[in-house]
Amino acid sequence: MNRYESDLLLIPGPTPMPPAVMRALSEPAHGHRTPQFSKNLESVTGRLKEVFRTESDVIVLASSGTGGMEAAIANAHSPGDKILVVEIGAFGRRWAEIAEGYGLEVARLEVEWGKAADPAAVDEALASSGAGSIAFTHNETSTGVTNPTQAILEVANKHGALSIIDAISGLMASELPMDEWGADIVVGGSQKAFAIPPGLAFVALSDRAWKAVESATSPTYYFDLMAMRKSLEKWTTAYTGATTLVRALDVALELLLADGLEGSIETHRRRGEAVRAGIDAMGLKLFSDPAHASDSVTAVLPPDGVDPDAMRKDLAQRFSIHMAGGQKDLKGKIFRIAHLGVIEPYQLLGGLACLEIVLRAQGHTAFEPGAGVAAASQILGG
Amino acid sequence: MNRYESDLLLIPGPTPMPPAVMRALSEPAHGHRTPQFSKNLESVTGRLKEVFRTESDVIVLASSGTGGMEAAIANAHSPGDKILVVEIGAFGRRWAEIAEGYGLEVARLEVEWGKAADPAAVDEALASSGAGSIAFTHNETSTGVTNPTQAILEVANKHGALSIIDAISGLMASELPMDEWGADIVVGGSQKAFAIPPGLAFVALSDRAWKAVESATSPTYYFDLMAMRKSLEKWTTAYTGATTLVRALDVALELLLADGLEGSIETHRRRGEAVRAGIDAMGLKLFSDPAHASDSVTAVLPPDGVDPDAMRKDLAQRFSIHMAGGQKDLKGKIFRIAHLGVIEPYQLLGGLACLEIVLRAQGHTAFEPGAGVAAASQILGG
Numbered sequence: 001m002n003r004y005e006s007d008l009l010l011i012p013g014p015t016p017m018p019p020a021v022m023r024a025l026s027e028p029a030h031g032h033r034t035p036q037f038s039k040n041l042e043s044v045t046g047r048l049k050e051v052f053r054t055e056s057d058v059i060v061l062a063s064s065g066t067g068g069m070e071a072a073i074a075n076a077h078s079p080g081d082k083i084l085v086v087e088i089g090a091f092g093r094r095w096a097e098i099a100e101g102y103g104l105e106v107a108r109l110e111v112e113w114g115k116a117a118d119p120a121a122v123d124e125a126l127a128s129s130g131a132g133s134i135a136f137t138h139n140e141t142s143t144g145v146t147n148p149t150q151a152i153l154e155v156a157n158k159h160g161a162l163s164i165i166d167a168i169s170g171l172m173a174s175e176l177p178m179d180e181w182g183a184d185i186v187v188g189g190s191q192k193a194f195a196i197p198p199g200l201a202f203v204a205l206s207d208r209a210w211k212a213v214e215s216a217t218s219p220t221y222y223f224d225l226m227a228m229r230k231s232l233e234k235w236t237t238a239y240t241g242a243t244t245l246v247r248a249l250d251v252a253l254e255l256l257l258a259d260g261l262e263g264s265i266e267t268h269r270r271r272g273e274a275v276r277a278g279i280d281a282m283g284l285k286l287f288s289d290p291a292h293a294s295d296s297v298t299a300v301l302p303p304d305g306v307d308p309d310a311m312r313k314d315l316a317q318r319f320s321i322h323m324a325g326g327q328k329d330l331k332g333k334i335f336r337i338a339h340l341g342v343i344e345p346y347q348l349l350g351g352l353a354c355l356e357i358v359l360r361a362q363g364h365t366a367f368e369p370g371a372g373v374a375a376a377s378q379i380l381g382g
Numbered sequence: 383m384n385r386y387e388s389d390l391l392l393i394p395g396p397t398p399m400p401p402a403v404m405r406a407l408s409e410p411a412h413g414h415r416t417p418q419f420s421k422n423l424e425s426v427t428g429r430l431k432e433v434f435r436t437e438s439d440v441i442v443l444a445s446s447g448t449g450g451m452e453a454a455i456a457n458a459h460s461p462g463d464k465i466l467v468v469e470i471g472a473f474g475r476r477w478a479e480i481a482e483g484y485g486l487e488v489a490r491l492e493v494e495w496g497k498a499a500d501p502a503a504v505d506e507a508l509a510s511s512g513a514g515s516i517a518f519t520h521n522e523t524s525t526g527v528t529n530p531t532q533a534i535l536e537v538a539n540k541h542g543a544l545s546i547i548d549a550i551s552g553l554m555a556s557e558l559p560m561d562e563w564g565a566d567i568v569v570g571g572s573q574k575a576f577a578i579p580p581g582l583a584f585v586a587l588s589d590r591a592w593k594a595v596e597s598a599t600s601p602t603y604y605f606d607l608m609a610m611r612k613s614l615e616k617w618t619t620a621y622t623g624a625t626t627l628v629r630a631l632d633v634a635l636e637l638l639l640a641d642g643l644e645g646s647i648e649t650h651r652r653r654g655e656a657v658r659a660g661i662d663a664m665g666l667k668l669f670s671d672p673a674h675a676s677d678s679v680t681a682v683l684p685p686d687g688v689d690p691d692a693m694r695k696d697l698a699q700r701f702s703i704h705m706a707g708g709q710k711d712l713k714g715k716i717f718r719i720a721h722l723g724v725i726e727p728y729q730l731l732g733g734l735a736c737l738e739i740v741l742r743a744q745g746h747t748a749f750e751p752g753a754g755v756a757a758a759s760q761i762l763g764g
Binding site for chain 2: 003004005006008016018019020022023026072086255258318319320321323342344345346347348349350351352356357358360368369370371372373374375377380381
């Protein structure tokens with residue numbers, strides 16, 4: 001943050017927070033065994049059901065998204081269970097690491113980073129592995145790809161496999177109607193499109209998933225979803241609830257859902273389209289398969305001779321704009337522009353204008369100045 | 383404000399406030415007869431002296447800028463005193479209204495709006511009127527013009543006239559070294575480049591001005607500068623001091639002066655240049671004389687057939703960006719883009735990008751999309 005705290009966060013979380021959220025966060029913390037917290041938890045649970053599009057209760061965990069992923073694996077499995085993990089990027093790989101840690105037998109469907117999973121390949125992998133469950137990423141931030149989640153779920157359901165989805169960076173930004181598409185476990189995280197700080201994970205389970213949880217034997221204590229479900233009947237938490245974060249989430253969701261979930265998804269869809277058009281007009285290439293490009297985060301190949309990390313550093317130092325670099329296998333090879341949460345068109349267009357300046361300074365001059373902004377403007381202004 | 387409070391204020395005050403200022407404003411209000419307030423007042427007075435570039439104490443009033451203007455007129459004059467008012471816009475005219483209210487004999491030098499005062503004409507007017515004092519505007523927000531303040535002060539001092547300057551929108555954004563240029567009374571306001579809310583005015587007086595105050599007989603109570611000077615010896619205020627605003631001002635000035643006053647002025651100079659280049663590249667014409675265009679606010683003539691107020695409404699409704707309209711004689715004839723206070727390049731460039739969209743939607747298409755942003759980028763990125 002610069003000294004005015006006027007930085008622009010175009011990273012895939014934490015995302016910019018509305019002042020009303022900051023005000024809620026600066027209220028005195030009330031206790032977690034109070035009617036006030038129960039009221040907030042009840043309200044938040046109702047709003048999260050709208051976001052997840054499910055009739056199931058959504059469990060709120062005091063953890064980051066990874067905690068929600070661990071809760072899903074640990075609660076629904078027993079050691080030795082077979083699981084198919086679909087890896088299209090760094091976060092897909094995380095499913096396998098967690099599952100291995102719990103002694104599951106992990107089959108991996110490794111997809112070239114930048115591409116989405118092919119449902120036909122998932123079909124085959126489920127058949128050949130005999131896995132009883134499948135874990136995959138809805139929106140893979142590390143590669144800027146959104147999986148064909150509906151089609152993968154159709155395949156999973158055909159095989160009767162329990163489906164577990166990391167939707168942390170995709171919820172509210174792209175479609176994932178949990179009940180309609182027949183997903184079993186969906187995991188979300190607070191610091192993404194929810195526009196509050198890191199510290200909360202959300203886990204929703206279908207009736208079938210709850211049955212799996214009831215018979216699973218993997219050890220779990222802090223992330224014990226059955227204990228949490230029981231506590232939720234009395235609108236409280238099994239252990240200490242993150243009271244200020246829950247209150248802030250309630251404030252944020254009231255703002256974010258004012259135009260309905262569809263409004264939020266449509267806003268992200270246009271932003272994604274605008275950034276991709278802007279990138280293209282700057283003579284840059286998408287890293288991701290355009291057919292599955294994410295509307296939350298755009299992964300971009302740097303132009304020849306430009307070090308994406310040096311460029312990002314320049315952007316941060318000169319303009320207080322933060323974009324993300326490549327992770328794991330993609331370190332130093334791409335940069336990522338997130339457009340997730342509460343971001344106004346003037347911020348996105350201003351961010352692209354400054355990206356143009358920095359690209360030019362780093363030697364990439366093969367585009368008309370202003371062209372990237374103009375292309376994105378045409379979509380945001382249309 | 384939109385529901386996310388993520389609006390961009392490109393109006394000439396109130397200007398965007400850094401979160402640290404908002405945090406200070408939300409602290410409990412301490413009493414105005416406390417060591418805490420005295421400490422804040424002492425600190426703020428020191429920082430304001432740096433801004434005004436004066437050895438004199440700067441008086442902080444709990445009022446808007448107009449209160450500071452009234453304080454200057456009332457304290458330094460007696461009924462029947464002759465004053466020359468230089469009117470280059472709506473705020474110049476205000477000096478005359480206040481002076482007339484106090485029974486002064488007002489001579490007016492009326493300058494065509496959009497132009498700066500000509501020091502030779504001021505010389506002539508001072509000679510012909512025999513005025514003992516002269517009041518004028520340093521930076522006229524209503525027309526986007528900065529007066530040649532140094533040259534006017536030379537003329538005033540040649541005539542021995544007491545000089546009174548409305549520097550409300552110019553301080554910290556353009557040069558006005560009070561002692562070096564020999565100004566007598568300089569008035570500032572909090573909601574401009576100071577990046578705090580409306581509610582404080584600042585008045586600094588030269589030794590000569592204090593002598594005039596001591597002998598003046600106009601009635602004044604709330605704005606009694608001698609009472610305030612006496613209170614300031616004990617680092618307190620004559621009446622209730624605006625404790626939270628003073629504390630917020632201290633926080634703001636610490637941030638704003640971190641690169642020195644010159645840093646702030648240079649930032650505004652580049653912003654002014656960038657916006658003028660952007661406007662030109664959009665095929666728009668400056669309303670103001672380019673030789674005296676303000677670096678705080680740019681007044682622009684709308685293109686043929688475009689209603690500037692409809693355009694501004696569109697900009698606010700679609701993009702949460704606020705620009706100013708014309709005032710008084712200029713109502714409906716111009717629009718004004720302020721670039722005052724804490725505004726990042728990405729915000730200014732994003733604001734111009736959205737202005738391009740809205741201009742195009744209103745039928746002004748005689749420019750290449752992105753051209754305005756590109757022209758401004760060249761200056762901000764240079």
